[in-house]
Amino acid sequence: MSIDFSLSPELERIRGEVRDFIEGEVQPAEARIREGDLENTDRDAYIGELIALRNKAQSVGLWLPHMPEEWGGMGLGHVELAMVQAEAAKSYYGPWVLNCQAPDEGNMHTLLHWGTDEQKEKYLKGLCAGSTWSCFAMTEPEVAGSDPTLIRTNAYEDGEEWVINGHKWFISNAHRASFAIVVARTEDDPDLPQAANTAFIVDIPTEGWTEVRQIETMHGSTGHSEILIEDLRVHESQMLGGRGQGHLLGQYRLGPARLAHCMRWIAQAETALDMMVDRSLERYSHGSILAEKQGVQWMIADSAMELYQGKLMVLHAAYKIDAGEDFKSEVSMAKHFVANMLNRVIDRAIQVHGALGYSTDTPLAHMYQHARWARFADGADEIHQMRIAQRTIATYKDHGSTRAATGDLPI
Numbered sequence: 001m002s003i004d005f006s007l008s009p010e011l012e013r014i015r016g017e018v019r020d021f022i023e024g025e026v027q028p029a030e031a032r033i034r035e036g037d038l039e040n041t042d043r044d045a046y047i048g049e050l051i052a053l054r055n056k057a058q059s060v061g062l063w064l065p066h067m068p069e070e071w072g073g074m075g076l077g078h079v080e081l082a083m084v085q086a087e088a089a090k091s092y093y094g095p096w097v098l099n100c101q102a103p104d105e106g107n108m109h110t111l112l113h114w115g116t117d118e119q120k121e122k123y124l125k126g127l128c129a130g131s132t133w134s135c136f137a138m139t140e141p142e143v144a145g146s147d148p149t150l151i152r153t154n155a156y157e158d159g160e161e162w163v164i165n166g167h168k169w170f171i172s173n174a175h176r177a178s179f180a181i182v183v184a185r186t187e188d189d190p191d192l193p194q195a196a197n198t199a200f201i202v203d204i205p206t207e208g209w210t211e212v213r214q215i216e217t218m219h220g221s222t223g224h225s226e227i228l229i230e231d232l233r234v235h236e237s238q239m240l241g242g243r244g245q246g247h248l249l250g251q252y253r254l255g256p257a258r259l260a261h262c263m264r265w266i267a268q269a270e271t272a273l274d275m276m277v278d279r280s281l282e283r284y285s286h287g288s289i290l291a292e293k294q295g296v297q298w299m300i301a302d303s304a305m306e307l308y309q310g311k312l313m314v315l316h317a318a319y320k321i322d323a324g325e326d327f328k329s330e331v332s333m334a335k336h337f338v339a340n341m342l343n344r345v346i347d348r349a350i351q352v353h354g355a356l357g358y359s360t361d362t363p364l365a366h367m368y369q370h371a372r373w374a375r376f377a378d379g380a381d382e383i384h385q386m387r388i389a390q391r392t393i394a395t396y397k398d399h400g401s402t403r404a405a406t407g408d409l410p411i
């Protein structure tokens, strides 16, 4: 086995192109948008600027890094994708400009793997072209999202159609999506509790689909919708995957999608650390700059070590996905660690900036508000810890050692 962390010249080139594009085109546009008050800015001009950037990204081949070339993508593996996502997410809009943003990115993977040819033609093509948006509707206000076996939204068969009723919330992108992947209970008495749900593709807007509101969150009202589903009819050909396979499909979707979040969070944490160091080099107090204070150095050192750990975990989990090995524990560990590391690093960066960090004059406050959801969405911390512990205990029972449960690394 060879361990080599260097990039091939071809990948160095791609990474350089993504970095130049983000720094040269996307970040300046983002700064212009941030400077203006969005309420008062001409919204069409703002959207026009972002769409022009998307078109440019597509024309220079920085488009769909996660998709195969036959779908217009860059055909990268997960390790390579980590590098591109970590560059793209140095800008808030970067992943969107490259068309690798959540939840469309995860939905593209899902359609590619589970969709029929007709479904791919009808739904995947538009997502890849960047002409449509999608959402994934699983979570419900009435039951714990952590346990999808509790899902109450149900679907019953009526001739060639399925009739869906239920209540969903926190459905990202639903406000602008042209279709939703809806997970509903179809089986009353399944052999396994995990075999009760089925996924359906629903064109939206449609009769029976009501967007109640975009939920106001701690980072504003930014496109996470509450949805009421009442006697919504879909043809049986809209079933995605098999009957009873909704849970499996959700798990399949979430593995790589969780890691893609981590790749973007790495970029955000690195931005925060850069800002922390930059500020510490220019702020002067009690006879020296902050960078010379031991208390500040500890924050910098802890952040650097944690960022390094996070990068290694993400790269290794990505390597396991690419190698076709079981990656569940590594992705769980990476997701848990990186989500918490992100929150800690941004918090320290705010601390070093003092009142400025608390203001909205820097991106830190905005990043902090966004980062909080990372600890429970796509699997709460405690759920990942529960699964990691279960696998570690099982590994010990099977092999008399926990070694294989800690990444199965050669040390």
Ligand SMILES: Cc1cc2nc3c(=O)[nH]c(=O)nc-3n(C[C@H](O)[C@H](O)[C@H](O)COP(=O)(O)OP(=O)(O)OC[C@H]3O[C@@H](n4cnc5c(N)ncnc54)[C@H](O)[C@@H]3O)c2cc1C
Pocket (backbone or CB within 6 Å): 103, 135, 136, 137, 138, 139, 140, 143, 144, 145, 146, 147, 169, 170, 171, 172, 173, 224, 373, 376, 377, 378, 379, 380, 381, 382, 383, 386
């Ligand atoms: C910004 C944002 C975007 C989202 N986008 C989507 C989307 O597009 N589509 C979608 O379907 N959902 C989406 N969600 C929902 C998200 O997936 C859920 O919040 C998540 O699955 C947790 O479910 P819950 O909120 O119902 O929390 P619950 O399941 O009620 O859990 C609450 C807390 O209880 C604890 N807990 C729960 N179970 C256990 C356990 N077994 N052991 C120990 N502790 C436990 C954990 O601390 C957990 O944080 C989004 C959420 C946010 C915040």
